[in-house]
Amino acid sequence: MNLKHIKAVAFDLDGTLVDSIPDLAAAANAMRQHLGLPALAEMRIQEHVGDGIASLVHRAITDERHGEAAAALWEQGFSFFVRYYHDHLSDNTRVYPGVRDGLALLRALQLPLVVVTNKSEYLAVPLLQQLELRDAFSLVIGGDTLAEKKPSALPLQHVCEVLGINSSELAMVGDSENDILSARAAGAAALAVSYGYADASTLQADLVIGNLAELYDLMKNN
Ligand SMILES: O=C(O)COP(=O)(O)O
Numbered sequence: 001m002n003l004k005h006i007k008a009v010a011f012d013l014d015g016t017l018v019d020s021i022p023d024l025a026a027a028a029n030a031m032r033q034h035l036g037l038p039a040l041a042e043m044r045i046q047e048h049v050g051d052g053i054a055s056l057v058h059r060a061i062t063d064e065r066h067g068e069a070a071a072a073l074w075e076q077g078f079s080f081f082v083r084y085y086h087d088h089l090s091d092n093t094r095v096y097p098g099v100r101d102g103l104a105l106l107r108a109l110q111l112p113l114v115v116v117t118n119k120s121e122y123l124a125v126p127l128l129q130q131l132e133l134r135d136a137f138s139l140v141i142g143g144d145t146l147a148e149k150k151p152s153a154l155p156l157q158h159v160c161e162v163l164g165i166n167s168s169e170l171a172m173v174g175d176s177e178n179d180i181l182s183a184r185a186a187g188a189a190a191l192a193v194s195y196g197y198a199d200a201s202t203l204q205a206d207l208v209i210g211n212l213a214e215l216y217d218l219m220k221n222n
């Protein structure tokens, strides 16, 4: 695939830049304990991640993908979860292998790099800071930064507007269906990483990459 026309790259956070499941699962299970519910397996909580914290709290309380907790229970769970997770953002969350080096290579190409995550901005920014990744990005868009989150086209359209580029000149790199759908909706190139939380072969991305250095190789002769 030819990526030489790409002028900026947007990255998803959870499952793409960092593996945050250990801390998300710990927060979800601390919340369940607080609500008098038994713990869930980490693998199970991984399946509930991807649509932001509000949705994760519904799913982690009900243990169903489309589950909706009663309003009062959800509110109690949500406020506990956000407080707990904010205090334990990077206890066991790790940057994926190849991400730091890959970002450094891409930055050497003088391309703006941005983060477009469904995680709340309030949680995404300190997480990036704690893992010393924040400075690699010119912009961080969280799930609550704009009126709509992925799979909407809005976050990527906003990025293009801020950077002054055409959406066809943007590449979105993610690990989930929401990332690919938002790229499609915005008219950006849709790239998936092979190591994230979903099975990349089911995502219908334009291209699946094993690490960020592969992306650099495809872009370096711009
Ligand atoms: O926090 C989530 O639910 C998903 O976050 P992501 O968009 O960075 O994968």
Ligand SMILES: [Mg+2]
Pocket (backbone or CB within 6 Å): 012, 013, 014, 015, 016, 050, 174, 175, 176, 196
């Ligand atoms: Mg993700």
